[in-house]
Amino acid sequence: MKKASVPREPYFAEREEQAVMDYINSDSVEEKNQIYNEILIEPFRKMIQSILRRYPIHIGNYDMEEVESNALTHLIEHMVKFNPNKITKSGAKTKAFSYCQTIIRNYYKDHSKKSYTEKKINLSFDDYIDEINEGIEYSYELEQDNQHQLELLIQSVIDKIEDKIDNDSIMKKNEIIVGDAIVNVLKNWHVLFMEDSPEGKYNKRVTNKFAKNKILLFLKEQTALSTKEIRIAIKPFKEIYFIEKLDYMED
Secondary structure, eight states: OOOOOOOOOOSSSHHHHHHHHHHHHOOOHHHHHHHIIIIIHHHHHHHHHHHHHHSOOOOTTOOHHHHHHHHHHHHHHHGGGOOTTOBOTTSSBOOHHHHHHHHHHHHHHHHHHHHHHHHHHTOOTTTTHHHHHHOGGGOBOOOGGGHHHHHHHHHHHHHHHHHHHHHOTTOOHHHHHHHHHHHHHHHTHHHHSEEEETTEEEEHHHHOOBOTHHHHHHHHHHHOOOHHHHHHHTHHHHHHHHHHHHHHHHO
16 A cells, blocks of 8 residues: 655745744844844745746856856845735735745846846957946946945955855855955955046045946956856855845945
8 A cells, every 4th residue: 555645844834934024123133144044045045946947047158056046145135125914916915935936036037138138249248348347337336425334334244254264164165265355355445446537546435436347357366267157156255245235224
């Protein structure tokens, strides 16, 4: 007689639903990290992997792991907008599970469009670095009024990256190399991002023109790794940045 199979426990149930709310409502970075690492990270990874494998997506020049990592950081950044009191079309309250799935599916849709466009254009960063750096559409503004707060954010990210490099025993060689390079860039950002002008050299904090694409160029020069290798190795540090950024924005 065939033995009846035991039904599997859902990977995202009431415990995970509550954990999302606890994460959103917490004012403590330490508590957020504990909730995320102990309860949410594995269910989120399963959700991201399962959706990616059944969703028709154009991967482009990215590998599967990189797309999944980017989806995870995107989910962390946007799940804080979840409203448990919103009513669905069926008349029931929305669930964090459905909300997170929607965030991931929308990210994959956007990625599909982006990667397809990139493949059509076939634009090489190395070939167009000068044009990118000169284009204002590739820069962002750094307001002087927020300089102190941004410096606190940068220092917090530095501390977390250094702690991960020192204490995470499963980090790969390239990840450590890229992590050290990121710390070096962040510690010296006010020196590295100077701008020449007819009047002389001006710090980017004064000129308010910070070409973020130069960061990749600095990382390539310091690590001697390819763009793809850097993209893969930078993944462990993206979550650190987004978590610290969320805490900074809430403050």
